[in-house]
Structure formats: C-alpha cells, structure tokens
Amino acid sequence: MRIGLxxxxxxxxxxxxxxxxxxxxxxxxxxxxxxxxxxxxxxxxVDRLASGIYSGRFERGVLVCASAIGASVVANKxxxxxxxxxxxxxxxxxxxxxxxxxxxxxxxxxxxxxxASELTAAFIETSFIPQERGFGxxxxxxxxxxxxxxxxxxxxxxxxxxxxxxxxxxxxxxKLFKLSTGLAPHQFVLQERISRAKALLRQGNxxxxxxxxxxxxxxxxxxxxxxxxxxxxxxxxxxxxxxELIGMYQPSLEPAQCL
Numbered sequence: 001m002r003i004g005l006x007x008x009x010x011x012x013x014x015x016x017x018x019x020x021x022x023x024x025x026x027x028x029x030x031x032x033x034x035x036x037x038x039x040x041x042x043x044x045x046v047d048r049l050a051s052g053i054y055s056g057r058f059e060r061g062v063l064v065c066a067s068a069i070g071a072s073v074v075a076n077k078x079x080x081x082x083x084x085x086x087x088x089x090x091x092x093x094x095x096x097x098x099x100x101x102x103x104x105x106x107x108x109x110x111x112x113x114x115x116a117s118e119l120t121a122a123f124i125e126t127s128f129i130p131q132e133r134g135f136g137x138x139x140x141x142x143x144x145x146x147x148x149x150x151x152x153x154x155x156x157x158x159x160x161x162x163x164x165x166x167x168x169x170x171x172x173x174x175k176l177f178k179l180s181t182g183l184a185p186h187q188f189v190l191q192e193r194i195s196r197a198k199a200l201l202r203q204g205n206x207x208x209x210x211x212x213x214x215x216x217x218x219x220x221x222x223x224x225x226x227x228x229x230x231x232x233x234x235x236x237x238x239x240x241x242x243x244e245l246i247g248m249y250q251p252s253l254e255p256a257q258c259l
Contacts, residue, residue, distance in 0.1 A: 002028040002058035003124060006045045011064035011108035014116050018062060021117040027124060030058050042067045043074060043232045044241045047198070050078035053102055054195065061103045062120055068107035075103050077230050079191040087111055092119045096126040136180030137173070141166045145177070153193050153215045159185045193217070194230050201239045208235045 003022050007015035015033070022029050032048035034041070042065060049061035061083075065071055068085050075083035083103035086092040087110055095101035104123045106116050136142070145166050149157055162185055163173035177185050193215040200211045212223035212235075227235050 001060065001124065002030055004030045004032055004049045004052045004058040004061040006032045006049050006061070006063045006065075007108070008033075008042060008045065008065040008067070010066040011106075014064045014106075014108055014111075014113050017113045017117055018064065018120050021120050022062075022124065025121060025124060028058075041241075042071055046071050046074045047078070047231065047238070047241075049103065050075055050081045051198065054078065054080040059102065060124060062106075062123065063104070064106045064108050064111075064116060066108050068105050068110070072105045074232050075105065077232070079195050086119055086123070087115070089118060089122050092122040093126045096123060097129050100128040135176075137166060137168075137176045142177075142180050149189055149192055150196075153189075153196050154213070155216065157189050157216070189216075190226060190230070194227055197223070197227065197235070198231070198238065201235055204239065208239070211235065 005015060005018060005022065012033075015031075019029055019031070030052065032045065032052065034044070045063060045065070049063060052058050053061055061075075061081075063071055063075075072083050072085045075081050081103050082099060082101050083105055084091065084095045084099075084101050085105045085107070086095060087106065092104065095104075101123075104120065106119060111119065137145070145162050148162070148165055159174060160170050162177075163170040166173050166177075168176070174185055177183075177188070181188055183191065197211050197215045200206055200214065201208075206214065208223075209220045212220045215223075217223035217226070224234055227238070231238060233241070
C-alpha cells in the first residue's frame with residue numbers, strides 16, 4: 001500500500017520517525033510536504049494529501065501538524081476523504097475498521113513520537129470491515145449516474161434528470177443516493193465540480209472565469225464563493241499555492257516551538 005505523508009514545521013521530526021514506521025511495515029511513502037510547510041500552509045498540505053487519495057495516487061494519508069483540528073475539518077470537505085483526529089489506538093483502529101477512515105490526523109503538540117508511530121502502525125495495518133447497512137442505489141445505476149455527472153459538469157445537472165437516469169422517483173433517488181455516497185445529489189455535484197476545477201487550476205492553462213464556466217458555474221463570483229467554502233481558500237490562492245515546487249523539507253537549525 002502507498003501512504004501519503006505530510007507535516008508542518010512543528011511535526012517535521014515526528015514525520016521523519018513515521019517514515020521509518022511506514023517503511024518498516026512494508027509500505028511505500030509519498031511525502032507531500034514542501035519547504036514552506038508551515039502552519040499557514042496547512043490548507044495546501046491537506047489538499048495535496050486529499051487529492052492524492054481522491055486520484056488513487058495513494059490509498060491512505062497521514063498528517064502530523066500543530067493545527068490538527070482545522071486540518072481534519074478541511075480534509076473532510078474533500079471528495080473521497082474520510083479523515084479523523086486520533087490520539088488513541090482504539091480510535092485509530094476502529095476508525096478504519098468501522099468507518100473506512102483513510103486520512104489520519106495527529107496533533108504535533110499532543111502526541112509523542114512513540115505514540116504517533118503506534119497510531120500510524122494501527123491505522124495502516126487495520127482493514128475496513130463492511131457492516132450490514134440499508135440498501136442504496138444498485139451499483140450499475142449509481143455508476144451510470146456518477147459517470148453522467150462527471151461527463152457533464154459544464155451543464156445543468158438537475159436532481160430530476162439524475163433520478164430519471166436512475167429510473168427512480170426524485171424523492172426516492174435523493175434518499176438512496178445519500179445512503180450510497182454519503183452526500184445529497186446537489187452536494188455530490190458541487191464536490192465533483194470543485195474537484196475538476198482544482199485539477200484545471202493546477203494545470204494553469206485557463207483563466208479562473210473559464211474554469212468557473214467550464215465546471216458549470218454561471219459566473220466567477222459564485223464559483224469563488226463555493227470554492228472558498230469547500231477548499232478554504234480562493235481559486236487564485238489555490239492556483240498560486242499549486243505553482244510551488246514540491247521538494248524535500250529542510251528543517252531550521254533551531255527546533256520550532258509550539259505556541
């Protein structure tokens with residue numbers, strides 16, 4: 001399994017210890033930290049880990065930082081991410097086993113390096129055990145709807161049209177869609193639009209207004225508002241942060257202090 005790993009400057013030494021833990025369990029590592037991985041860059045760190053999980057670049061992500069609660073909140077706004085702040089072994093194990101957690105967040109000022117290593121080991125070595133749940137939309141119909149959404153993000157995607165595609169009444173479709181995906185149809189569409197927008201912004205080949213229109217927003221203002229609510233920064237800020245080169249973090253000579 002490939003594990004995405006990240007830290008801010010406060011969690012740097014702990015992250016180096018976690019590299020050995022992950023490697024020792026036979027897993028590959030993808031370190032997404034950058035030379036400026038400070039507290040102010042926490043949104044960028046979370047986005048790189050979340051995007052890696054969503055795209056399949058790695059299966060799980062581990063982040064150790066000072067702003068751990070904020071990082072957890074931001075991470076759970078990203079599609080495909082199920083993040084939790086865990087400081088005990090029971091939560092780290094059962095978060096995966098019961099709820100398919102795929103993003104572990106730890107407070108760099110709270111856990112010791114030894115405990116962080118134990119939590120990470122429990123997180124990466126535990127498997128999800130599906131429980132009996134209510135029935136959602138049949139897999140083939142759900143796949144048909146999701147494919148239609150992703151192929152038509154630049155067009156209106158009314159729930160009524162999606163329900164017809166699934167051959168269900170609108171109210172029944174909405175209920176089962178949320179049961180299947182964890183999101184209401186309109187929330188899922190917004191997440192997909194923002195995810196596509198982030199990919200386009202990273203490429204840097206289009207203006208922000210073109211990106212907005214290309215993923216189905218009527219104007220740049222509405223796009224900027226929704227993007228900010230879901231990502232935690234403006235499209236322009238995101239574009240600038242994505243331009244930064246990812247490299248090996250060089251720690252300062254004096255260790256950073258938790259304030």
